[in-house]
Amino acid sequence: MPFIQQAVQQASVRQAVAERRPACLRELAQGTDRFHEPRRTDCPWCGSERLRVRLRTTDLVQHKPGTFVLEECLDCSHAFQNPRLTPEGRAFYRRDAHDGPGYGAVGPVFGARNDAKRNRAIARAMLPFGEPESWLDVGTRHARFPEAARDVHPYTAFDGLDEGAVVHEGVRAGRIEEGHRGSLTELAPRLAGRYDVLSMLHHLEHTVDPHEELAAARTVLRPGGHLLIEAVDPDSRYARVLGRWWASYVQPQHLHLIPLGNLLRGLERLGYTVAAVDRRDAHVPLDLGTGVALVLDHCLPAADQPWRTRPPSDLQRAARAGLSWASSPLVGAARAADHILAPLTSRTRFANAYRVIARRNEDG
DSSP states (O other): OOOHHHHHHHHHHHHHHHHHHHHHHHTTTTGGGGBBOOOOOOOOTOOOEEEEEEEEETTTTOOOOOOOEEEEEETTEEEEESOOBBBHHHHHHTTTTTSSTTHHHOOOOOOOOHHHHHHHHHHHHHHHGOOSSSSEEEETTTTHHHHHTTTTTTEEEEEEEESTTTHHHHHTSSSOOOEEESSSHTTTTTTTTTTEEEEESOOGGGGGGGHHHHHHHHHHEEEEEEEEEEEOOOOOOOHHGGGGGGGGGGTHHHHOOOOOOHHHHHHHHTTTEEEEETTTTTTTSSSHHHHHHHHHHSOEEEEEEEESOOOHHHHHHHHHHHHHHHHHHHHHHHHHHHHHHHHHHHHHTHHHHEEEEEEEEEOO
């Protein structure tokens, strides 16, 4: 019976891909150069023109066409996508990113936001600062973080903000009280001074202008309110060890990788006081397992995806399924190693993320 259900599901997926293929290929027939803005010659964080290429890669998750470059500032070490994707390009490459073909390889990266245990641990980080009345989660998607955080802060009213329509699903499911659709920079004037806490969990990496995002957060927070940030740490040693296979690069999704020191100084300039910094608890044990999964996925026969000109043959499908099954113990061993090593790596420069809590200063 499970075999029959699996066969039916596979047939359904194959049909959905086939139906999407003509429209996707028409979109790609115009080329991918139009998805990129002109290359900038200076650092978006400090303005320096001393840049170097840090990474040149392709879409290792969905295997959509295109090449992407991360450049690094030689003065402040800020890393950023250059040339950056246009709004149309970001929409094209983000489509299917969280649940489409290729998701399995990097599921732990996107899935970390849906981990209730981890989300409760993040929420507990705010306990030393009192019980907030109102909390806005930015980039909330399905509002899984507020749902878990309510177990820690039962008397707090949680709202969510996201550019996608999925934010309204969080309202309908009762995970948040209000759902705001749009960007924080656009909605900040309407939400000015409404919240005691604003969380950005792996959200800054996706923003067009992190400076503007942090300034908008200050507008939304009440004086004395707190900004909670978790973000990828570009100084992680795993970035050097794994290179393009480091899951946290997530190209072309991540537009900015901000060194911790840059963020702390930027927050102070914008009128925040840094209250807490932590790398250990922010670390997500996924680097080795996801790196191995990405390499193996790259080596396997191509999956059936609507942006490929033709579907794979039955032989190619069988080969991919068989090789995926045969290599699964290797991926499992690498993921186990991530968790076994986590107590050590989270306390060293191998930690892959950081957490910052900053208090909004009074005006004037």
